Amino acid sequence: MKLADNKATLSFSNGKPSVELPVYQGSIGPDVIDIRKLYGQTDMFTYDPGFLSTASCQSAITYIDGDKGELLYRGYPIEQLAQKCDYLDTCYLLLNGDLPNEGQRTDFHKLVLKHTMVNEQMQFFLRGFRRDAHPMAVLTGLIGALSAFYHDSTDINNPEHRHISAIRLISKLPTLVAMAYKYGVGQPYMYPRNDLSYAGNFLRMMFGTPCEDYKVNPVLERAMDRIFILHADHEQNASTSTVRLCGSSGTNPFAAIAAGVACLWGPAHGGANEACLNMLEDIQRNGGVAKVGEFMEQVKDKNSGVKLMGFGHRVYKNYDPRAKLMQETCNEVLAELGLENDPLFKLAKQLEKIALEDDYFVSRKLYPNVDFYSGIVQRAIGIPVSLFTGIFALARTVGWIAQLNEMLADPEYKIGRPRQLFTGSPRRDV
Numbered sequence: 470m471k472l473a474d475n476k477a478t479l480s481f482s483n484g485k486p487s488v489e490l491p492v493y494q495g496s497i498g499p500d501v502i503d504i505r506k507l508y509g510q511t512d513m514f515t516y517d518p519g520f521l522s523t524a525s526c527q528s529a530i531t532y533i534d535g536d537k538g539e540l541l542y543r544g545y546p547i548e549q550l551a552q553k554c555d556y557l558d559t560c561y562l563l564l565n566g567d568l569p570n571e572g573q574r575t576d577f578h579k580l581v582l583k584h585t586m587v588n589e590q591m592q593f594f595l596r597g598f599r600r601d602a603h604p605m606a607v608l609t610g611l612i613g614a615l616s617a618f619y620h621d622s623t624d625i626n627n628p629e630h631r632h633i634s635a636i637r638l639i640s641k642l643p644t645l646v647a648m649a650y651k652y653g654v655g656q657p658y659m660y661p662r663n664d665l666s667y668a669g670n671f672l673r674m675m676f677g678t679p680c681e682d683y684k685v686n687p688v689l690e691r692a693m694d695r696i697f698i699l700h701a702d703h704e705q706n707a708s709t710s711t712v713r714l715c716g717s718s719g720t721n722p723f724a725a726i727a728a729g730v731a732c733l734w735g736p737a738h739g740g741a742n743e744a745c746l747n748m749l750e751d752i753q754r755n756g757g758v759a760k761v762g763e764f765m766e767q768v769k770d771k772n773s774g775v776k777l778m779g780f781g782h783r784v785y786k787n788y789d790p791r792a793k794l795m796q797e798t799c800n801e802v803l804a805e806l807g808l809e810n811d812p813l814f815k816l817a818k819q820l821e822k823i824a825l826e827d828d829y830f831v832s833r834k835l836y837p838n839v840d841f842y843s844g845i846v847q848r849a850i851g852i853p854v855s856l857f858t859g860i861f862a863l864a865r866t867v868g869w870i871a872q873l874n875e876m877l878a879d880p881e882y883k884i885g886r887p888r889q890l891f892t893g894s895p896r897r898d899v
């Protein structure tokens with residue numbers, strides 16, 4: 470960390486001596502005030518529920534400029550990665566800091582694609598679930614259970630173990646997500662095929678059956694790959710912070726990733742694309758485009774409790790760059806499948822148009838986020854709504870593991886342990 474030229478001074482109105490606090494500079498983005506010694510110097514904590522102004526770590530992986538609507542993985546704009554690289558290049562980049570050269574690319578692709586199979590016991594573990602179990606419940610269980618299968622790579626203090634676990638997780642997540650799907654629909658599991666691309670293999674495990682050959686559609690393969698790239702990392706969001714906090718106790722990486730999956734499930738986070746598609750289907754059932762105006766009135770009415778799902782973001786106060794790319798993919802996929810007139814897509818475009826012109830949204834800087842169009846794309850590909858968050862988890866696993874490994878390699882890392890402002894009863898007797 471680089472010290473800035475200036476320092477911060479914190480003074481008190483009650484005559485307590487003021488304290489000087491060091492300021493650090495990042496390579497881009499806001500500086501931070503180092504308050505680590507504040508408690509020792511002042512006997513006071515800081516208060517910041519929701520981490521609105523608190524950096525919990527230093528990180529060199531992902532940078533978001535919310536005002537500009539910019540997302541960089543290791544410095545590269547998401548638009549360039551989505552257009553010029555594939556998901557496994559992106560994984561390599563997030564894990565290692567640079568894009569692979571040709572040799573590294575071939576090796577990394579081979580490595581990941583060779584470890585896609587899961588232990589045969591996994592299917593018996595799956596059988597313990599009801600067929601109608603939510604895939605996120607199933608995935609939380611399966612991923613947590615991986616530590617029991619790969620106990621040889623759970624020493625987080627060993628960089629080689631960390632690397633092996635990272636590859637295992639990235640390789641096996643598509644297999645587990647597809648197994649969770651197949652179990653739910655009562656079809657046989659499809660074993661992975663290592664000669665296919667990462668996305669192509671996933672599509673085959675999802676939609677192929679042993680009864681006939683499955684031919685991967687290159688447009689859908691590319692769309693799936695793009696969904697993975699766009700969801701690969703997003704700096705210190707709720708699930709990533711969960712993975713870091715969970716991993717900070719020294720637990721094994723599979724357990725830490727399972728914690729991230731559990732956090733991602735919530736509707737304010739990974740569940741938003743599911744919520745967004747449900748919202749579009751509700752509006753469609755109640756009259757479609759003709760009822761958009763009425764729906765928007767409800768959204769603006771604070772007492773209604775209705776939100777425009779897929780709009781707004783804690784960090785982006787401008788167009789989420791991923792939403793633009795997703796809209797592009799949406800056009801391509803719908804055209805390929807002859808669904809250009811898909812009513813939900815039309816509805817989404819109409820909602821977006823109204824929202825971008827309406828003062829309620831403009832004044833609050835609410836723009837579409839990645840979830841606004843990703844649900845429509847996934848639905849067109851044939852992915853059931855309940856699996857959307859599972860796909861997100863699959864794609865985000867690399868981000869989680871890159872962030873976890875970055876934390877574990879940081880000599881300044883400590884077990885995460887927030888403080889509190891206690892407002893309950895002081896000591897009293899029974």
Ligand SMILES: CC(C)(COP(=O)(O)OP(=O)(O)OC[C@H]1O[C@@H](n2cnc3c(N)ncnc32)[C@H](O)[C@@H]1OP(=O)(O)O)[C@@H](O)C(=O)NCCC(=O)NCCS
Pocket residue numbers: 736737738741768775776777778779780781782783784833835838839840
């Ligand atoms: C993502 C989200 C949780 C961010 O929340 P946040 O940063 O805490 O922002 P706030 O909730 O403080 O929102 C600021 C204002 O915009 C309003 N707002 C935010 N998102 C809104 C939405 N989707 N629809 C309607 N109003 C919204 C809030 O009610 C608030 O209004 P107020 O200032 O009059 O009280 C929020 O925008 C949201 O719930 N969006 C829908 C769910 C979603 O798409 N999540 C996916 C994120 S990738």
